[in-house]
Amino acid sequence: MSSTAPEIHKGLAGVVADTTAISKVNPETNSLLYRGYPVQELAAECSFEQVAWLLWHGELPSDEQLDTLQETERANRALSDDVRDLVDRTPTTAHPMDVLRTAVSLVGAQDPSAGDASPDADLAKSVRLLAQLPAVVAYDQRRRRGEDLVPPDEDLDYAENFLRMTFGEVPDPVVVDAFRVSLILYAEHSFNASTFTARVITSTMADLYSAVVGAIGALKGPLHGGANEAVMHVFDEIGSAENAEPWLERALAEKRKIMGFGHRVYKKGDSRVPTMRAALERLVEHYGRPDVLDLYTRLETAMGERKNIKPNLDYPSGPAYHLMGFDTATFTPLFVASRVTGWTAHVMEQAADNSLIRPLSEYDGPDERHL
Numbered sequence: 001m002s003s004t005a006p007e008i009h010k011g012l013a014g015v016v017a018d019t020t021a022i023s024k025v026n027p028e029t030n031s032l033l034y035r036g037y038p039v040q041e042l043a044a045e046c047s048f049e050q051v052a053w054l055l056w057h058g059e060l061p062s063d064e065q066l067d068t069l070q071e072t073e074r075a076n077r078a079l080s081d082d083v084r085d086l087v088d089r090t091p092t093t094a095h096p097m098d099v100l101r102t103a104v105s106l107v108g109a110q111d112p113s114a115g116d117a118s119p120d121a122d123l124a125k126s127v128r129l130l131a132q133l134p135a136v137v138a139y140d141q142r143r144r145r146g147e148d149l150v151p152p153d154e155d156l157d158y159a160e161n162f163l164r165m166t167f168g169e170v171p172d173p174v175v176v177d178a179f180r181v182s183l184i185l186y187a188e189h190s191f192n193a194s195t196f197t198a199r200v201i202t203s204t205m206a207d208l209y210s211a212v213v214g215a216i217g218a219l220k221g222p223l224h225g226g227a228n229e230a231v232m233h234v235f236d237e238i239g240s241a242e243n244a245e246p247w248l249e250r251a252l253a254e255k256r257k258i259m260g261f262g263h264r265v266y267k268k269g270d271s272r273v274p275t276m277r278a279a280l281e282r283l284v285e286h287y288g289r290p291d292v293l294d295l296y297t298r299l300e301t302a303m304g305e306r307k308n309i310k311p312n313l314d315y316p317s318g319p320a321y322h323l324m325g326f327d328t329a330t331f332t333p334l335f336v337a338s339r340v341t342g343w344t345a346h347v348m349e350q351a352a353d354n355s356l357i358r359p360l361s362e363y364d365g366p367d368e369r370h371l
């Protein structure tokens with residue numbers, strides 16, 4: 001090999017692709033800042049709508065700005081007949097992520113401003129998606145259960161309305177609060193795979209909806225957002241706490257990746273896990289399900305002892321969504337509903353200072369040959 005062979009960064013690991021002012025992931029201090037604010041403080045003090053505004057605009061909203069956002073979000077919640085019909089006609093053999101991806105495509109195709117890439121138009125599209133995604137996610141779960149659509153309620157905030165559209169009523173405040181916390185923690189995480197996908201699509205000057213559709217596809221995989229669903233399958237496989245160690249031994253012997261553990265950036269633990277674990281503990285207490293926490297802790301401890309690998313956010317979120325009553329296949333769509341705020345913030349940041357994203361590759365196929 002020639003000495004000038006380029007260094008290959010497989011999986012772009014360690015590559016700094018651009019700057020961003022939206023969030024800072026610091027694996028050294030185990031911290032995550034949204035626009036400078038520690039995510040833990042936002043989760044303790046803010047509504048999801050406030051965090052969405054912060055991600056999009058760079059500052060927390062004034063009361064008046066928050067009112068405006070809430071008004072627009074609430075006015076955009078109802079699905080069009082076409083989108084509802086599309087959901088109805090998508091087979092229930094399709095994964096809910098596929099339903100969501102397809103529905104977002106139609107929402108975009110129905111927006112006459114889809115091709116307007118001005119900051120105001122992109123912001124309006126972002127709010128529209130924020131408002132529409134819960135309706136799709138909630139209705140898709142309901143129709144799979146043979147239940148009717150629950151229309152949105154404009155008197156409720158985002159988290160309450162999402163839960164009511166899914167379950168038919170607003171649950172106990174403990175549940176609403178745990179859900180709100182999960183949405184805030186999931187909202188943004190710098191250049192993760194789905195966000196980077198959205199930025200790549202935006203860099204070609206394609207529209208915001210195309211970027212979000214692509215990002216949904218990237219989030220679906222079990223190495224990324226699909227892990228919150230996969231964690232629940234692991235819990236189901238293990239059954240109860242006393243099986244955790246033997247299950248882990250077998251899984252590692254089979255060279256399986258243990259879902260909900262490990263991270264490309266955090267190597268000493270995911271900054272968001274303690275906050276989500278605390279929310280899970282409150283749910284366990286509320287629902288009287290100590291067995292869930294027992295299994296959670298046993299597997300976490302065993303994984304720490306065997307591999308020294310720590311849980312990521314999907315590990316506490318999976319069982320938390322399960323306790324709230326969501327079907328397992330709905331977990332990653334919940335992640336989408338939250339992350340759409342971060343994705344669209346990145347779309348707008350990329351568009352504002354664009355450069356086509358197009359890395360190089362080192363060819364290692366056959367030497368030139370001829371027919």
Ligand SMILES: CC(=O)SCCNC(=O)CCNC(=O)[C@H](O)C(C)(C)COP(=O)(O)OP(=O)(O)OC[C@H]1O[C@@H](n2cnc3c(N)ncnc32)[C@H](O)[C@@H]1OP(=O)(O)O
Pocket residue numbers: 011222223224225227256257258259260261262263264265307309312313314
């Ligand atoms: C919200 C999110 O998207 S967070 C991520 C959610 N994804 C998951 O939970 C899926 C499970 N985790 C994983 O597959 C990985 O940890 C990833 C994909 C998240 C990160 O992977 P990478 O940064 O590429 O780490 P990499 O795969 O190089 O792992 C380093 C070593 O730790 C091992 N490892 C990392 N994660 C795990 C895991 N979950 N289970 C078992 N071993 C693991 C790898 O096998 C590798 O071992 P080796 O050096 O002996 O080959």
Ligand SMILES: O=C([O-])CC(=O)C(=O)O
Pocket residue numbers: 186188189191192193224263264265312313
């Ligand atoms: O940052 C990543 O690679 C994955 C992740 O935790 C996220 O997107 O929330």
